[in-house]
Amino acid sequence: MLINLSDVLSDQHKTVEETVPLTMDTIRLRSGDYPVVGSEPIRVRAEHLKEKELLITADASLTVLIPCCRCLEDVKHDFVLHFTKHVDIGLSDAELTEDLDESDFIDGYHLDADRLLFGEILSEWPEKVLCREDCKGLCRVCGCDLNKGTCTCREPEPEPDPRMSVVRDLFKNFKEV
Numbered sequence: 001m002l003i004n005l006s007d008v009l010s011d012q013h014k015t016v017e018e019t020v021p022l023t024m025d026t027i028r029l030r031s032g033d034y035p036v037v038g039s040e041p042i043r044v045r046a047e048h049l050k051e052k053e054l055l056i057t058a059d060a061s062l063t064v065l066i067p068c069c070r071c072l073e074d075v076k077h078d079f080v081l082h083f084t085k086h087v088d089i090g091l092s093d094a095e096l097t098e099d100l101d102e103s104d105f106i107d108g109y110h111l112d113a114d115r116l117l118f119g120e121i122l123s124e125w126p127e128k129v130l131c132r133e134d135c136k137g138l139c140r141v142c143g144c145d146l147n148k149g150t151c152t153c154r155e156p157e158p159e160p161d162p163r164m165s166v167v168r169d170l171f172k173n174f175k176e177v
């Protein structure tokens with residue numbers, strides 16, 4: 001959903017506030033596609049600071065399905081976002097300074113609310129999601145979901161640690177002396 005910024009940019013110290021729906025229904029990442037199953041409208045506030053500098057504040061919340069990292073069952077993950085970005089839309093990427101944010105969500109005089117949110121969702125993306133703390137995961141041999149049932153597979157023998165066998169040999173030699 002695009003928000004027109006031409007009004008706010010024509011006047012200094014002007015502020016525009018808009019509430020727009022989230023229009024993306026999937027979060028596309030390199031690791032896969034994650035469906036958005038619920039969202040609150042996005043509240044965006046753009047304040048014209050000076051020349052082409054804007055202070056953008058946004059509030060949003062959405063629910064995304066992310067598979068449990070152990071059993072792959074879909075888990076509803078809530079993102080509650082509240083953030084501020086300081087952008088200068090007159091600058092090229094190379095001119096961006098450290099206290100300014102990237103403004104790939106602004107195209108000409110329009111702010112793309114979905115894109116604005118996408119960057120924030122990325123930075124808030126959880127490292128791992130578990131359906132529950134003690135998820136038993138999948139059997140490494142047959143792939144059955146160990147939360148739902150058991151299988152008769154035996155856990156593969158752990159590889160012996162070669163460093164341990166050195167210690168064991170040393171110990172054996174000791175005893176023989």
Ligand SMILES: [Zn+2]
Pocket residue numbers: 068069070071072073130131132135136137
């Ligand atoms: Zn799980």
Ligand SMILES: [Zn+2]
Pocket residue numbers: 139140141142143144151152153
């Ligand atoms: Zn199994």
